Amino acid sequence: MRKVAIVGIGHTVFGNLSEFELVDIMSFASGNALEDAGILKDRKIIEQVFVANVGGGIINHQTGIASSLVSRIDLEPAMAELVENGPASGSSAVKAGFAAIASGMVDVVMVTGGELMRTVTGWKGTDFVAMLTHPEAEYNYGLTLPAFAGMFTRLYMKKYGLTERDLAMVAVKDHENGAKNPYSHVEIPCTLDAIHDGENANVVNPYIAEPIRLYGACPVSDGAATLILCASDSPKMKFFTKKEPVLITGMGAATDTHCVHNRKDPLELTAVRLSAEKALEMAGLSPEDISFAELHDAFVILELAISEEVGFFEKGKAKEAIKEGVTRIDGRLPINTSGGLKSKGHPLGATGVSQIFELVKQLRGEAEEGRQVKDPEHGMAVNFGGFGNNVVTTICSKE
């Protein structure tokens, strides 16, 4: 298998971009990546484009998005396809690009993920995301992703003694990082007093899906992110001299039951564990080798549960790591250095690409002041689709 390097990265700000068109924001992130890679003028060396998006046809009334993007940024005649895998679409598109290069089919690939969700009401947006649940046994009832996260959190609290204050501490840590990230949707820090300890906390931080409160869930965001990949052994690497390449050293993915109720133990995130095991095995690493991680905290409970499932902490012990500051920027294992989905935002198709964008930024040493991890070697991104029914893990390393 050929080695695959990330040679260019691009991002839009995440937030409310509803005044723009979906393909425009994707084009903007793609243009940023072409500039970062130093190939804006030589862009035709890109042979294949993978686009990650979920709602184009549903909420933006547009299909054929990959073809549209290629034409908008003058990349014809590059091959172009759409990858849809719910909230894990971004990493799945990167995985498709990785496989296309590793197999020897092509040398240079661009992966762009994007989503425009704030063009519709919150009511419609919630319905759109809930469409990935089982149509008959879940969706018809009004069950949503927050509902499943709420039921998961209640079980986790009962089994491991997690408190609402522990969850609030995760949100505070994520917002502290996100406030220093210029791409964040919610770029303001929050305090434990404001969202939990203070007398107005119930007003500032109401329940949305008990026991999950507003600050336990990510915002609904628009945004796009792009990666440019090249085979390490390709002569085309000569085009990419502007930045130090970062290697994709491990990728793995796994699925679990569509219906959450059909899992033997609803607290086991089997697809997370299996995808991480595969990625670690490909990279020849163990969880202890990972310097920092971007974990899919659409709900802050997932940051804790995923960090345990991939092997960073024992089951039920991630809350101790939060209390001890282990996962802060200056801790032993910084988690969600970008602010995570919680603070940076979660435009579905963009999220997985954005997580890997953050791995590259950290490994290059380009993160903004106050959120750069010290001398990182290996970063892990876990992109969580459905309520854990389709998960992709990526490991990036310094060359």
Next chain:
Amino acid sequence: MVDFSVYELKEPEVYAYKCPDCGALYYPVPMICKKCSARRDPSGVIFSSWEQVPLGGKCKLLTWTRVYALPEGFDVKYLLFGIVEFENGLRASGRLLVDDPRIGMELDGKVGIVKEVVGEDIYGFMFDLPD
């Protein structure tokens, strides 16, 4: 000959499905049996469409939530949802009608209207206290 039976009102039900080869029960219905790999044909033309077994009755609450941010089509302040386990071991998600639920409490799984859309009532599980 007119078949008047089609006009008879039937109590709405939610069904589990039984594999005709090994008897394994499923909810919702799969297309291949996890245990014996028997295939199911919903039309019943090529393979069996599998026996429908009414699902409901006594069950235990495994977890629950009260959701305030509801999707389009649910015009209420909040709804409660739960996952239960029935006596036959099958589990299901559904609407919870108890306002102060506790994990482990005994419930009764009935079938009622869970969503109203134009021209159609959608039936599903309503979990309530036993009568």
